[in-house]
Amino acid sequence: MEMDYTVPVIAGDGVGPEIIAEGKKVIEAAARREEFQVTWIDFPHGTEHYLKTGETLSHQALEELGKYRAIYMGSLGDPRVPAGVVEMGIILKTRFYFDQYVNLRPVKLLEGVDTPLKDKGPKDIDFVVIRENTEDFYIGLGHRVKRGKNHVLLDLQRQEYRARFDIDVETSSEEIGFHLGIISKEGARRIIQYGFELARKKGKNKVTCLDKANVLASMYNFWREVAEEVAQGYPEIQLEIMLADAATMWFVKNPERFQVVVAPNLFGDIVTDLGAMIAGGLGMAPGGNINPEGTSMFEPIHGSAPKYAGQNRANPIATIWSGALMLDFLGETKAADRIVWAIEQTVMEKKVLTPDLGGTAGTRDVGDEIARKVAG
Ligand code: IPM
Ligand code: MG
Numbered sequence: 018m019e020m021d022y023t024v025p026v027i028a029g030d031g032v033g034p035e036i037i038a039e040g041k042k043v044i045e046a047a048a049r050r051e052e053f054q055v056t057w058i059d060f061p062h063g064t065e066h067y068l069k070t071g072e073t074l075s076h077q078a079l080e081e082l083g084k085y086r087a088i089y090m091g092s093l094g095d096p097r098v099p100a101g102v103v104e105m106g107i108i109l110k111t112r113f114y115f116d117q118y119v120n121l122r123p124v125k126l127l128e129g130v131d132t133p134l135k136d137k138g139p140k141d142i143d144f145v146v147i148r149e150n151t152e153d154f155y156i157g158l159g160h161r162v163k164r165g166k167n168h169v170l171l172d173l174q175r176q177e178y179r180a181r182f183d184i185d186v187e188t189s190s191e192e193i194g195f196h197l198g199i200i201s202k203e204g205a206r207r208i209i210q211y212g213f214e215l216a217r218k219k220g221k222n223k224v225t226c227l228d229k230a231n232v233l234a235s236m237y238n239f240w241r242e243v244a245e246e247v248a249q250g251y252p253e254i255q256l257e258i259m260l261a262d263a264a265t266m267w268f269v270k271n272p273e274r275f276q277v278v279v280a281p282n283l284f285g286d287i288v289t290d291l292g293a294m295i296a297g298g299l300g301m302a303p304g305g306n307i308n309p310e311g312t313s314m315f316e317p318i319h320g321s322a323p324k325y326a327g328q329n330r331a332n333p334i335a336t337i338w339s340g341a342l343m344l345d346f347l348g349e350t351k352a353a354d355r356i357v358w359a360i361e362q363t364v365m366e367k368k369v370l371t372p373d374l375g376g377t378a379g380t381r382d383v384g385d386e387i388a389r390k391v392a393g
Contacts, residue, residue: 020349022056024058025082026041028063031322031326032325041089042388063093073102083115089343094320109155121306122285126138127361128365129366134272137272142273149205150208155198161193198283209226213248222253222254226241226244226278228281305343315346332374359387
């Protein structure tokens with residue numbers, strides 16, 4: 018029986034709609050070739066929708082999205098609203114609501130793509146970062162206090178504070194901001210185990226686990242203990258413990274030492290931008306937000322690049338590649354491999370590339386070229 022996948026799409030802001038259009042095009046080409054069906058459901062969510070309705074992503078929208086196994090997302094963020102509104106209101110809300118605890122981010126330099134690392138090539142830069150995606154400093158447990166009267170009235174409802182801050186403290190040096198990070202035993206276990214399982218599945222023999230146990234000891238000694246515990250179940254795989262700051266050095270100096278890297282949320286966020294750069298730039302970096310038993314979401318790791326919106330200039334490869342990760346998740350591995358192969362061919366030929374990769378082609382040309390190769 019021919020499979021028919023219904024996939025909700027949030028194209029989002031900036032270059033989002035353009036890159037998603039190319040992603041859909043390529044996935045459709047793969048579907049025709051491998052004989053399955055894809056039906057898209059376009060969701061309007063993003064900054065424009067927020068400005069019109071005041072809603073980022075409603076509970077109702079989340080429930081609707083939750084009927085499907087995979088969501089395809091473009092990019093979010095727009096200077097018309099303060100930083101964080103749509104990022105937190107849509108991207109993080111989706112990750113958290115669906116408990117997409119695995120953020121899978123391949124760092125793979127394709128043949129034909131330049132890396133800024135001297136003397137390094139595709140055989141040296143080929144690993145995957147498994148970023149924990151639901152805990153750490155991302156849980157939203159933070160506040161600003163002693164902030165001056167207007168804000169204090171908003172933040173703190175208690176009369177005594179109001180009285181105190183009615184004195185003009187707009188420029189108070191007493192202001193405090195804080196965020197708390199948490200790591201739970203189960204949260205650490207499931208992500209580290211996912212990393213080891215992936216290593217086993219791919220025949221790798223090392224998992225590198227990042228932390229900062231030398232300073233944030235309570236949190237990361239705990240994480241480290243869980244890593245050591247999990248590693249015992251995988252005697253054929255070496256556990257390498259690495260401090261997150263040192264990891265940024267090794268990503269640059271010796272990327273070939275990495276196979277599977279598991280990182281807590283915030284460190285994972287940071288090292289994957291670095292990973293993207295050594296693998297050819299943000300235009301090349303795909304990502305998946307995975308709940309193995311639930312609804313997952315696939316998006317490029319780059320932002321919405323508002324200044325390039327509508328210019329047919331953005332590199333769609335990260336989004337197309339994210340589409341391949343999505344097909345892989347859905348079980349269409351042949352189609353997924355075919356797309357990655359077509360991306361590889363396209364960058365190797367260097368004929369149809371966007372300006373970030375040194376070419377002169379447009380977003381649509383790159384999508385057309387990859388789709389044509391996928392079709393074969
Ligand atoms: C990423 C982004 C997001 C994050 C932002 C946009 C919320 O930087 O996907 O890496 O911090 O996770
Ligand atoms: Mg990031």
